[in-house]
Amino acid sequence: SRVRPGSDSLLRMRLSLNECAVGVVRQVTVDTAVLCDLCQGRGTHGDSTPAMCDTCDGRGEIQSVQRSLIGQVMTSRQCPTCGGVGEVIPDPCRRCAGDGRVRARRDISVKTPAGVADGMRVRLAAQGEVGPGGGPAGDLYVEIHEKPHEIFVRDGDDLHCTITVPMVEAALGTTVAVEGIPDGEIAIDVAPGTQPGAVLTLRGHGMPHLRSGARGDLHAHVEVSVPTRLDARAKQLLGEVRTLGQEQAAVKPTRTVPNQPGGGLFSRLRETFTGR
Structure with a gap:
């Protein structure tokens, strides 16, 4: 038969983290094979019809007998005249040249659910390539690329x-405002005495799960900044604090390899979770 299923198509879509969190509806332009509107997929011109291929007598293949050391061997190959379909079109359609389909650009609506992640694919059934002879269209897959x-x-x-x-804020305690995804401003409480490297977790302020909708967590990694330039008054105040304190500098065993120069905590986090 000349009618064959069409192939699937792939489209890539870049989304921001916020768009991945809430889901979006976008109009996109795709270039695929569509049904020929002149012949409606028949591939023929006007009222003409396909005819049986005379080369293969409608079988779609040509058989031949070859002699070999073990005797006669029968082989078959695809008919070069009809391409294996068993029929030809003597009077093809002027628009699609007998293929039953033409290339066209069209706009379609793509809806991504909340919680999609980088590399995931959204399937749009029957939005891919129309098959030869006006065969059923394949599917269109939209692959998500999440922006950093x-x-x-x-x-x-x-x-x-x-x-x-x-x-000083780490010692006394403070509140840090963060623009959450997609909640808006979130207050992160830093307790008095918070140490460098501490991880503050806010439950339910992460990304929504693709199927259940349950939210992940937000983890805030704490870096404590130490002033490098102090005026006389600041030095005096810190000196007074030191006299009140009971802790002293000490040497402890090293359990981790020191970080490479120039690599901040944020860049190390990104490398850990994304490989970039």
């Missing part, structure tokens, strides 16, 4: 960010 975010690094349904807290 300036603040957050995604790990599944969890989000990670880095907050930098001045030394």
